[in-house]
Amino acid sequence: MVQRIRLRYTKRGRLRFTSHRDFQRALERALRRSAVPMAYSAGFSPHPRISFANAAPTGSASEAEYVELALSAPRDPEQLRAQLDESLPTGLDVIDAVEVRTPNFVERLEASVWELRLDGVAPEAAAAAVAAFLAAESVEVQRQTKNGIRSFDARGAVVALQVVESQVVAGATGLPESSTDIAAGRACAILRLVVRHATPAVRPDDVLSGLRVTADLALPVPAGVTRLAQGPLDEESGTVTDPFAPDRGAAPALPSEAAEPQPA
Amino acid sequence: MPVESVFPRLEALLPHVQKPIQYVGGELNSTVKDWDACDVRWALMYPDAYEVGLPNQGVMILYEVLNEREGVLAERTYSVWPDLEKLMREQQVPQFTVDAHRPVKAFDVFGLSFSTELGYTNMLTALDLAGIPLESKDRTVDDPIVLAGGHAAFNPEPIADFLDAAVVGDGEQAVLDMTEIIRAWKAEGRPGLDGRSPRDEVLFRLARTGGFYVPRFYDVEYLPDGRIGRVVPTISGVPWRVSKHTVMDLDEWPYPKQPLVPLAETVHERMSVEIFRGCTRGCRFCQAGMITRPVRERSITGIGEMVDRGLKATGFEEVGLLSLSSADHTEIADIAKGLADRYEEDKVGLSLPSTRVDAFNIDLANELTRNGRRSGLTFAPEGGSERIRKVINKMVSEEDLIRTVAAAYGNGWRQVKLYFMAGLPTETDEDVLQIAEMAKNVIAKGREVTGQNDIRCTVSIGGFVPKPHTPFQWAPQLGVEETDARLLKLRDAIRNDRKYGRNIGYRYHDGKPGIVEGLLSRGDRRVGAVIRAVYEDGGRFDGWREYFSYDRWMRAAEKGFAGTGVDVAWYTTRERQYEEVLPWDHLDSGLDKDWLWEDWQDSLEEVEVDDCRWTPCFDCGVCPQMDTQIQIGPTGVKLLPLTVKQPAAGGAAHNH
Numbered sequence: 001m002v003q004r005i006r007l008r009y010t011k012r013g014r015l016r017f018t019s020h021r022d023f024q025r026a027l028e029r030a031l032r033r034s035a036v037p038m039a040y041s042a043g044f045s046p047h048p049r050i051s052f053a054n055a056a057p058t059g060s061a062s063e064a065e066y067v068e069l070a071l072s073a074p075r076d077p078e079q080l081r082a083q084l085d086e087s088l089p090t091g092l093d094v095i096d097a098v099e100v101r102t103p104n105f106v107e108r109l110e111a112s113v114w115e116l117r118l119d120g121v122a123p124e125a126a127a128a129a130v131a132a133f134l135a136a137e138s139v140e141v142q143r144q145t146k147n148g149i150r151s152f153d154a155r156g157a158v159v160a161l162q163v164v165e166s167q168v169v170a171g172a173t174g175l176p177e178s179s180t181d182i183a184a185g186r187a188c189a190i191l192r193l194v195v196r197h198a199t200p201a202v203r204p205d206d207v208l209s210g211l212r213v214t215a216d217l218a219l220p221v222p223a224g225v226t227r228l229a230q231g232p233l234d235e236e237s238g239t240v241t242d243p244f245a246p247d248r249g250a251a252p253a254l255p256s257e258a259a260e261p262q263p264a
Numbered sequence: 265m266p267v268e269s270v271f272p273r274l275e276a277l278l279p280h281v282q283k284p285i286q287y288v289g290g291e292l293n294s295t296v297k298d299w300d301a302c303d304v305r306w307a308l309m310y311p312d313a314y315e316v317g318l319p320n321q322g323v324m325i326l327y328e329v330l331n332e333r334e335g336v337l338a339e340r341t342y343s344v345w346p347d348l349e350k351l352m353r354e355q356q357v358p359q360f361t362v363d364a365h366r367p368v369k370a371f372d373v374f375g376l377s378f379s380t381e382l383g384y385t386n387m388l389t390a391l392d393l394a395g396i397p398l399e400s401k402d403r404t405v406d407d408p409i410v411l412a413g414g415h416a417a418f419n420p421e422p423i424a425d426f427l428d429a430a431v432v433g434d435g436e437q438a439v440l441d442m443t444e445i446i447r448a449w450k451a452e453g454r455p456g457l458d459g460r461s462p463r464d465e466v467l468f469r470l471a472r473t474g475g476f477y478v479p480r481f482y483d484v485e486y487l488p489d490g491r492i493g494r495v496v497p498t499i500s501g502v503p504w505r506v507s508k509h510t511v512m513d514l515d516e517w518p519y520p521k522q523p524l525v526p527l528a529e530t531v532h533e534r535m536s537v538e539i540f541r542g543c544t545r546g547c548r549f550c551q552a553g554m555i556t557r558p559v560r561e562r563s564i565t566g567i568g569e570m571v572d573r574g575l576k577a578t579g580f581e582e583v584g585l586l587s588l589s590s591a592d593h594t595e596i597a598d599i600a601k602g603l604a605d606r607y608e609e610d611k612v613g614l615s616l617p618s619t620r621v622d623a624f625n626i627d628l629a630n631e632l633t634r635n636g637r638r639s640g641l642t643f644a645p646e647g648g649s650e651r652i653r654k655v656i657n658k659m660v661s662e663e664d665l666i667r668t669v670a671a672a673y674g675n676g677w678r679q680v681k682l683y684f685m686a687g688l689p690t691e692t693d694e695d696v697l698q699i700a701e702m703a704k705n706v707i708a709k710g711r712e713v714t715g716q717n718d719i720r721c722t723v724s725i726g727g728f729v730p731k732p733h734t735p736f737q738w739a740p741q742l743g744v745e746e747t748d749a750r751l752l753k754l755r756d757a758i759r760n761d762r763k764y765g766r767n768i769g770y771r772y773h774d775g776k777p778g779i780v781e782g783l784l785s786r787g788d789r790r791v792g793a794v795i796r797a798v799y800e801d802g803g804r805f806d807g808w809r810e811y812f813s814y815d816r817w818m819r820a821a822e823k824g825f826a827g828t829g830v831d832v833a834w835y836t837t838r839e840r841q842y843e844e845v846l847p848w849d850h851l852d853s854g855l856d857k858d859w860l861w862e863d864w865q866d867s868l869e870e871v872e873v874d875d876c877r878w879t880p881c882f883d884c885g886v887c888p889q890m891d892t893q894i895q896i897g898p899t900g901v902k903l904l905p906l907t908v909k910q911p912a913a914g915g916a917a918h919n920h
């Protein structure tokens with residue numbers, strides 16, 4: 001292994017139904033198709049060395065998934081990004097790349113920003129539910145796990161929750177039939193959620209359960225959930241910053257268009 | 265007129281179902297064409313779950329062959345699991361294609377590929393979800409032509425009521441011929457001529473070519489005892505017998521060129537190349553070997569090009585060299601070595617899914633495992649005793665097997681899997697119990713060669729189902745109880761052996777699914793009512809143990825056969841005689857029925873038949889009937905290394 005590269009990728013449109021396992025296989029094949037010089041693990045059955053961080057649940061879209069590759073020969077991160085993006089299906093798009101110069105990447109992913117589209121819910125109703133949720137000290141919710149139903153607090157990990165205008169750019173989904181177009185005349189509330197990565201993990205679904213528990217907010221159709229960002233959490237402002245910044249900062253001054261700063 | 269995508273409505277259901285990715289399409293190398301720019305549109309279905317259907321070579325080939333044509337469009341659809349079916353019914357979402365999520369009913373042809381009869385109930389589910397009437401007689405000119413292909417279509421009679429047409433044999437040219445007929449009929453404004461309805465007109469144009477079977481143009485007459493009297497065309501101009509399609513030069517059809525790469529996990533994740541089609545080994549139980557004759561090899565260079573192109577298009581890490589008996593390709597050694605050399609650095613593994621003991625050699629095995637893992641070796645002696653192997657014409661001796669196994673153990677393999685059948689014609693308990701002896705001998709040899717005790721041998725066994733167009737088409741099938749009793753005796757013989765029992769794994773399939781498969785395989789049109797009754801009672805996914813219900817089939821049979829004088833046993837465990845008109849006699853596989861009968865008689869006499877690739881013709885009838893001949897090498901050509909390889913770190917190490 002001579003180089004490590006971190007990538008940011010998306011799960012957009014209908015490919016948000018890709019499970020994490022599905023993505024792993026798709027990535028390995030894309031790496032083969034684009035002849036990326038992967039480093040392999042040692043042993044009887046060598047595997048390319050790929051580490052994933054904190055994947056979004058199946059069915060949730062994401063603009064901010066992260067993966068790290070170990071290479072056997074150096075590559076320009078931006079070139080590799082473009083090559084790999086070309087090899088993956090539209091919707092699984094590789095949108096940023098950086099050479100690894102700092103350790104402990106996973107620890108850096110302290111929080112996520114989510115957008116929740118609640119089709120058929122009036123923004124006023126959503127705002128009232130959000131207010132009730134935020135006013136609560138703790139909100140006990142339940143989730144079905146492999147080991148049965150589990151109860152935990154969904155309030156503590158929530159840093160911010162508000163009703164906003166949509167930030168998911170129309171057309172960013174890559175596929176025409178995705179449901180980003182808000183049906184004319186239909187009520188639709190958009191929530192912006194900032195949630196700290198904690199144990200047990202609080203997922204957007206859990207927050208929605210919390211809204212149902214605290215304010216009886218019912219969804220006529222399943223929520224459209226998109227992760228907008230992951231990264232270090234600025235506790236003061238409640239914002240999430242670019243997790244690649246330390247790598248970019250530590251990098252020698254290479255002229256690279258890929259290194260433009262990410263708005264958090 | 266554009267057809268609306270059902271995806272927005274489907275999307276709302278997907279968060280509530282298992283593995284939603286299987287319904288969204290968007291696979292690498294999939295194709296979505298402009299609906300209005302095409303005048304003939306095909307919906308292709310493999311009537312099983314996506315994870316089984318997607319890797320199916322037949323569908324993949326036809327999908328590409330059709331989509332390559334100007335003005336022709338093909339999309340794929342698979343069986344939806346019951347969780348989604350329920351939601352689709354509640355929300356009135358119709359059966360859809362995964363490519364552009366168009367409703368199946370909007371297509372010109374709804375073509376289903378049946379590798380096995382156990383997909384019949386899934387066809388009915390799909391038709392019903394699509395809003396297409398289940399029976400051909402109730403459809404209108406606005407419904408697609410419901411077409412069956414695949415090996416099971418060699419006897420389409422049990423599903424005759426549900427089909428508009430069936431194709432027997434190779435599909436590549438057949439789908440293009442059918443496309444042209446439909447295109448011409450549509451260009452004329454979908455007419456009905458000479459008193460025929462428009463729908464009958466297009467079906468008639470297909471039927472009169474002699475290459476498409478349209479069940480509604482044939483009437484089945486029954487004798488008082490329940491047997492078939494004869495099958496007669498009901499209108500003039502359609503032939504008495506329908507012929508099978510045979511593609512002669514495989515190198516002209518290098519499909520799939522760009523295999524589909526799914527995001528969802530599927531049963532086979534590899535780049536498959538069919539290295540030859542057909543088999544003349546003459547195993548009497550093997551329907552595939554009988555109906556796909558003659559042998560036609562793809563050239564070594566054609567194989568090399570397909571592998572190269574396919575790997576680049578897919579990124580798969582395994583190449584499957586497919587055929588009915590892959591080690592029988594005349595140049596298999598050069599193919600395996602050539603490919604292993606080419607892809608040594610890319611860690612691309614090779615696999616030969618069907619390998620005969622007698623065609624296997626250790627050099628070949630070493631080439632196959634050079635770039636990948638050395639897991640286990642699998643062989644299919646099929647019968648436990650020398651006698652029963654003569655009956656089925658699987659001419660593999662136990663000495664061959666032991667010799668091969670010894671070489672394999674000597675070269676580092678530690679596990680051998682053996683496949684067998686129970687319930688073969690003339691079989692006794694003794695024949696089956698011989699399997700235990702064979703397994704013990706394999707382990708004894710392994711211990712002797714390696715000096716180690718931890719040698720494994722797995723015996724896998726299932727019930728034999730007699731199939732149409734084989735010498736065993738007249739044979740009685742062994743009943744459920746007898747099959748199960750025999751399998752249990754074998755299990756006890758293996759388990760009770762103190763010296764070897766613990767090293768022998770035993771996997772068996774009980775006799776119940778086999779009887780239903782037997783009913784569907786050798787059934788006639790009267791079986792259709794049973795299939796429909798099973799479907800209406802909730803029967804789905806009959807190839808899946810967790811869904812299959814024997815009791816449901818038996819209840820439906822009681823209902824469906826009421827008043828006919830026939831029953832499940834009549835179709836399965838009854839032996840047929842020479843004179844009997846078989847339900848599939850009017851579908852011509854090229855095999856001479858008298859030759860099949862003689863081979864059946866030879867079988868009972870334990871007389872073997874050679875392979876016509878290496879001995880003179882034994883007149884099975886296919887070559888003269890189809891105006892074809894065997895096409896085999898060797899060509900003497902070798903696979904050259906692919907040039908301009910990226911110099912990897914450490915240099916190109918060809919060290920052997």
